[in-house]
Amino acid sequence: MAEISGGRLVAKALKNEGVDIIFTLCGGHIIDIYDGCLDEGIKIVDVRHEQVAAHAADGYARVTGKPGVAVVTAGPGTTDAVTGVANAFRAESPMLLIGGQGALSQHQMGSLQDLPHVDIMKSITKFSSTVSSTERVADMVSMAFRECFNGAPGPSFLEIPRDILDAKIDEEAARVPQAGAYRNRGKSIGDPRQIEKLAEILSKSERPVVLLGTQVWTCRGAEQAIRFAKSLDIPAFMNGAARGTLPPGDPHGFSLTRRYAFNKADTIIIVGTPFDFRMGYGTRLRKEATVVQIDMDYRTVGKNRDISLGLVGDVGAILGAVADAAGDKNGAASRKEWIQELRAEEGRLYEESLPRLRSDARPIHPLRLCYEINEFLTENSVYIGDGGDIVTFSGSVVKPRQPGHWMDPGPLGTLGVGTSFAMASKLCQPDKEVVVLFGDGAFSLTGWDFETMVRFKLPFVGVVGNNSAWNQIRFGQISKYGADRGDVANVLGDVRFDQFATMLGGYGEHVEDPEDIAPALQRARESGLPSLINVRIDPDAYSSGTQNQTMYK
Numbered sequence: 001m002a003e004i005s006g007g008r009l010v011a012k013a014l015k016n017e018g019v020d021i022i023f024t025l026c027g028g029h030i031i032d033i034y035d036g037c038l039d040e041g042i043k044i045v046d047v048r049h050e051q052v053a054a055h056a057a058d059g060y061a062r063v064t065g066k067p068g069v070a071v072v073t074a075g076p077g078t079t080d081a082v083t084g085v086a087n088a089f090r091a092e093s094p095m096l097l098i099g100g101q102g103a104l105s106q107h108q109m110g111s112l113q114d115l116p117h118v119d120i121m122k123s124i125t126k127f128s129s130t131v132s133s134t135e136r137v138a139d140m141v142s143m144a145f146r147e148c149f150n151g152a153p154g155p156s157f158l159e160i161p162r163d164i165l166d167a168k169i170d171e172e173a174a175r176v177p178q179a180g181a182y183r184n185r186g187k188s189i190g191d192p193r194q195i196e197k198l199a200e201i202l203s204k205s206e207r208p209v210v211l212l213g214t215q216v217w218t219c220r221g222a223e224q225a226i227r228f229a230k231s232l233d234i235p236a237f238m239n240g241a242a243r244g245t246l247p248p249g250d251p252h253g254f255s256l257t258r259r260y261a262f263n264k265a266d267t268i269i270i271v272g273t274p275f276d277f278r279m280g281y282g283t284r285l286r287k288e289a290t291v292v293q294i295d296m297d298y299r300t301v302g303k304n305r306d307i308s309l310g311l312v313g314d315v316g317a318i319l320g321a322v323a324d325a326a327g328d329k330n331g332a333a334s335r336k337e338w339i340q341e342l343r344a345e346e347g348r349l350y351e352e353s354l355p356r357l358r359s360d361a362r363p364i365h366p367l368r369l370c371y372e373i374n375e376f377l378t379e380n381s382v383y384i385g386d387g388g389d390i391v392t393f394s395g396s397v398v399k400p401r402q403p404g405h406w407m408d409p410g411p412l413g414t415l416g417v418g419t420s421f422a423m424a425s426k427l428c429q430p431d432k433e434v435v436v437l438f439g440d441g442a443f444s445l446t447g448w449d450f451e452t453m454v455r456f457k458l459p460f461v462g463v464v465g466n467n468s469a470w471n472q473i474r475f476g477q478i479s480k481y482g483a484d485r486g487d488v489a490n491v492l493g494d495v496r497f498d499q500f501a502t503m504l505g506g507y508g509e510h511v512e513d514p515e516d517i518a519p520a521l522q523r524a525r526e527s528g529l530p531s532l533i534n535v536r537i538d539p540d541a542y543s544s545g546t547q548n549q550t551m552y553k
Contacts, residue, residue, distance in 0.1 A: 007032025027073020029100025054084020059424030075113025091410030214240035215272025221316015244400035386418025387439025388472035416445030
């Protein structure tokens with residue numbers, strides 16, 4: 001009878017889930033998993049830091065909709081990945097981290113790199129467990145994946161001791177669940193009565209507005225969201241991964257007038273985004289408005305702010321069902337003046353911003369850099385933001401052309417995701433161009449994996465907005481403590497990231513004149529290499545988002 005090792009059972013379980021890539025940093029505890037992945041045809045992408053592996057698994061999940069997988073060794077290998085797992089937890093991204101562990105036979109004996117990984121991971125995962133027998137390896141992997149997709153998605157963690165991975169058992173003794181037999185990916189609309197109630201609310205609303213959040217992309221619900229906005233004639237704003245749901249120039253898509261619209265709307269529909277700090281914990285929605293919240297997770301609905309109606313389920317399916325239920329009673333004819341009012345205000349605000357968007361100042365104004373990046377993007381470009389103040393600037397300027405073409409860390413605000421997300425995006429969709437805007441501090445956190453991009457021949461256009469400072473924090477310190485204490489612990493050295501890129505085998509350019517940004521971007525695109533354009537930006541320019549942060553008030 002054929003025998004199979006624990007590591008090969010891991011690989012079989014991953015293959016059954018449709019996983020075709022794992023991200024890893026090697027360690028003696030986990031090498032049998034590599035052996036199994038080679039047998040199953042799963043690509044092994046080895047990185048220089050476990051945090052990068054975890055972020056890349058998160059990015060893989062966001063791009064593909066399938067669970068991403070990172071495999072790391074025990075002890076510091078697992079703790080190095082904690083930030084990536086925590087980021088996926090707050091961003092509702094389905095990934096599995098597999099961590100090594102000393103042999104079960106050496107439990108509590110002080111084996112190499114022994115730590116209580118399961119306890120460490122419990123607070124930042126949906127599922128965290130040890131695999132205690134080789135027969136259960138594949139079964140536990142499938143269990144972890146099921147939990148990743150229980151309600152709103154999120155990460156799971158499995159610790160597999162070394163002797164459990166290395167041991168061989170009769171293949172027939174192991175249960176290897178088939179994902180297609182148990183994975184319930186149905187698109188529930190929740191309570192149909194709530195659908196009818198929302199349709200009735202909208203039929204009477206004269207100034208409705210909808211905010212489409214990340215879960216619209218998580219549910220792959222862009223088509224239904226578009227139909228909802230257009231058929232009911234409702235102005236739509238987008239945040240997070242929902243950016244690009246409506247392309248630039250769409251008559252129902254808005255970006256600059258969100259506060260104006262929220263202040264005047266009679267009905268506000270919040271889809272797939274929580275009332276967290278980005279929403280002022282719900283306080284930015286006028287009290288007189290009818291507020292409706294649609295989310296995949298019941299725990300999010302009504303959290304931090306009372307609402308008029310809550311709907312729980314697949315947000316795309318819900319939007320489609322509401323559009324169908326509203327039918328001809330939606331009162332859309334009365335909303336044309338509302339949309340025209342918002343469009344006029346949107347145009348006014350854009351005209352007001354043009355002098356900074358096209359500024360010829362030196363050092364370069366961050367808005368000019370963001371403007372040039374937006375002009376550079378094509379229908380095929382995936383934009384990734386990895387930074388503090390510079391990415392906040394980009395939020396009001398950079399407009400992806402398609403759904404799924406915007407990536408940012410999410411609500412944990414983790415810096416250092418850019419290279420990892422670029423890696424995952426380019427591996428999963430090699431036909432798409434990847435453009436990453438880094439802050440200089442953010443790139444420095446995980447930038448050595450630029451070498452991984454070179455080694456795996458993964459070209460991308462990287463731009464470093466370099467002001468030699470952690471400027472989002474610097475603004476707050478100056479505001480609170482004055483200019484004489486404003487530069488404490490937040491000013492960085494002047495690093496030539498273009499030379500760093502060249503040293504590692506990529507393409508690099510240094511830019512100080514705004515007129516040189518566009519040509520440099522084009523040359524980076526044409527190089528066919530991983531690239532970094534080092535752009536010297538004004539250290540004394542701060543985004544409105546940074547200036548309005550409540551922590552500085």
